[in-house]
Amino acid sequence: MAVVRLEHLTKVFPGGTTAVDDLSLTIADGEFLVLVGPSGCGKSTVLRMIAGLEDVSAGEVFIDGDAVTGWPPKLRDIAMVFQNYALYPHMTVQQNMGFALKLRHVDKAEAQRKVNDTAALLGLSALLERKPVALSGGQRQRVAMGRAMVRQPRVFLLDEPLSNLDAKLRVSMRAELARLHQRYRITTVYVTHDQVEAMTLGDRIAVLDRGRLQQIGTPDELYRAPGNRFVAGFMGSPSMNFATVAVGGTGDRVTVTLAGRELAVPGALLRRPGLARYRGATVVMGLRPAAFAVCGAGDEAALPVVPLGVESLGDEKHVLFEAPACSGSTGSSRADDVPSRADDVPVTVDDAAATELWTAKVTQHVDLAIGRPLTLAPDLTEAYFFDPLSGLAVPETPAEEAEPHRAESAAVG
Ligand SMILES: Nc1ncnc2c1ncn2[C@@H]1O[C@H](COP(=O)(O)OP(=O)(O)OP(=O)(O)O)[C@@H](O)[C@H]1O
Numbered sequence: 001m002a003v004v005r006l007e008h009l010t011k012v013f014p015g016g017t018t019a020v021d022d023l024s025l026t027i028a029d030g031e032f033l034v035l036v037g038p039s040g041c042g043k044s045t046v047l048r049m050i051a052g053l054e055d056v057s058a059g060e061v062f063i064d065g066d067a068v069t070g071w072p073p074k075l076r077d078i079a080m081v082f083q084n085y086a087l088y089p090h091m092t093v094q095q096n097m098g099f100a101l102k103l104r105h106v107d108k109a110e111a112q113r114k115v116n117d118t119a120a121l122l123g124l125s126a127l128l129e130r131k132p133v134a135l136s137g138g139q140r141q142r143v144a145m146g147r148a149m150v151r152q153p154r155v156f157l158l159d160e161p162l163s164n165l166d167a168k169l170r171v172s173m174r175a176e177l178a179r180l181h182q183r184y185r186i187t188t189v190y191v192t193h194d195q196v197e198a199m200t201l202g203d204r205i206a207v208l209d210r211g212r213l214q215q216i217g218t219p220d221e222l223y224r225a226p227g228n229r230f231v232a233g234f235m236g237s238p239s240m241n242f243a244t245v246a247v248g249g250t251g252d253r254v255t256v257t258l259a260g261r262e263l264a265v266p267g268a269l270l271r272r273p274g275l276a277r278y279r280g281a282t283v284v285m286g287l288r289p290a291a292f293a294v295c296g297a298g299d300e301a302a303l304p305v306v307p308l309g310v311e312s313l314g315d316e317k318h319v320l321f322e323a324p325a326c327s328g329s330t331g332s333s334r335a336d337d338v339p340s341r342a343d344d345v346p347v348t349v350d351d352a353a354a355t356e357l358w359t360a361k362v363t364q365h366v367d368l369a370i371g372r373p374l375t376l377a378p379d380l381t382e383a384y385f386f387d388p389l390s391g392l393a394v395p396e397t398p399a400e401e402a403e404p405h406r407a408e409s410a411a412v413g
């Protein structure tokens with residue numbers, strides 16, 4: 001068991017790629033931290049630096065207070081399952097799994113017991129005598145997991161360990177991983193592209209973009225209170241829909257103009273007092289696919305859409321349609337008194353979203369056809385708002401009233 005602390009961790013590869021940029025975070029003893037972000041954002045590089053397989057360009061790695069930055073991998077007591085794991089082809093499953101124990105001169109009977117227990121957990125008991133060539137991709141992946149697990153290291157580093165498995169096996173392995181973690185509580189850093197894995201496995205999730213930490217928090221915090229537009233767009237599947245909308249209204253009322261309709265934002269000043277400062281300017285509004293209901297054309301908030309795609313997933317359907325026109329978004333793009341950030345925040349802030357498709361989730365019972373118009377009512381109580389320039393979230397609660405733990409999960413620039 002161990003606390004892993006990264007301080008200002010930076011990796012610049014020869015040739016100039018900054019793969020990891022000033023990353024600071026602490027992984028608590030026994031915590032399961034999920035690292036997510038788009039391809040190339042530096043996830044594997046972070047793991048490799050923690051493991052000692054990659055030199056750091058700047059910053060420090062601490063394990064239980066020891067600055068291990070210069071330590072060779074074998075002294076760190078870390079087990080890593082690689083994105084492209086490799087098994088020893090000439091060894092059986094049993095030998096592959098027991099190899100690390102053999103290197104550590106663990107008693108033979110003890111090693112055998114550990115291998116057998118782990119193999120049973122992973123459903124590999126019947127395959128112990130086979131060589132990797134005679135295994136399926138999923139079985140090989142489980143052997144790679146088992147090889148790391150038998151050692152019960154201080155820290156587990158898992159780089160997309162389930163990516164080669166079919167959907168059903170993924171689900172059962174995911175449940176198995178959660179159970180194993182409950183049982184052994186080994187500090188774990190887990191890299192994945194999979195939303196569901198991130199949300200279900202992580203005690204906390206750290207979101208990276210271009211080597212920089214965007215936000216760290218519990219799955220719920222990231223989903224409910226994304227600190228910036230990047231995190232909002234990254235967490236949740238299908239992704240959040242974005243539109244640049246004009247903000248208006250007077251007194252207690254704040255409105256946004258979507259598809260030529262001025263819609264009141266419910267409880268705007270109560271829940272998002274910051275929104276009032278954008279009156280007369282624009283703000284980026286985000287709506288998750290689930291924030292739409294099919295409604296009649298007469299509904300006040302009705303958004304007429306023409307489905308360009310319909311995806312039936314059995315228990316729900318996804319409707320894809322052109323993002324609504326954002327009329328009224330003229331004039332200056334921001335209010336003068338909106339605080340801006342001094343440093344450049346590497347979040348994607350552009351108007352590309354305006355020309356993208358939006359997705360709405362509806363129940364399986366809605367009769368849909370491509371090209372047949374329908375009306376959807378967006379639920380603005382479920383809307384998110386972001387500054388059009390900085391991409392930072394317009395906070396839901398006034399900063400001074402925010403709970404202390406919010407600081408931990410706040411967006412990091
Ligand atoms: N040995 C290397 N030399 C130069 N650049 C590298 C090297 N390894 C990685 N990079 C670059 O560093 C960046 C981060 O790579 P990394 O493998 O950490 O990304 P990742 O988040 O794990 O991506 P993926 O999800 O595709 O696995 C990328 O731009 C990559 O091209």
Ligand SMILES: [Mg+2]
Nearest residue numbers: 043044045083
């Ligand atoms: Mg990777």
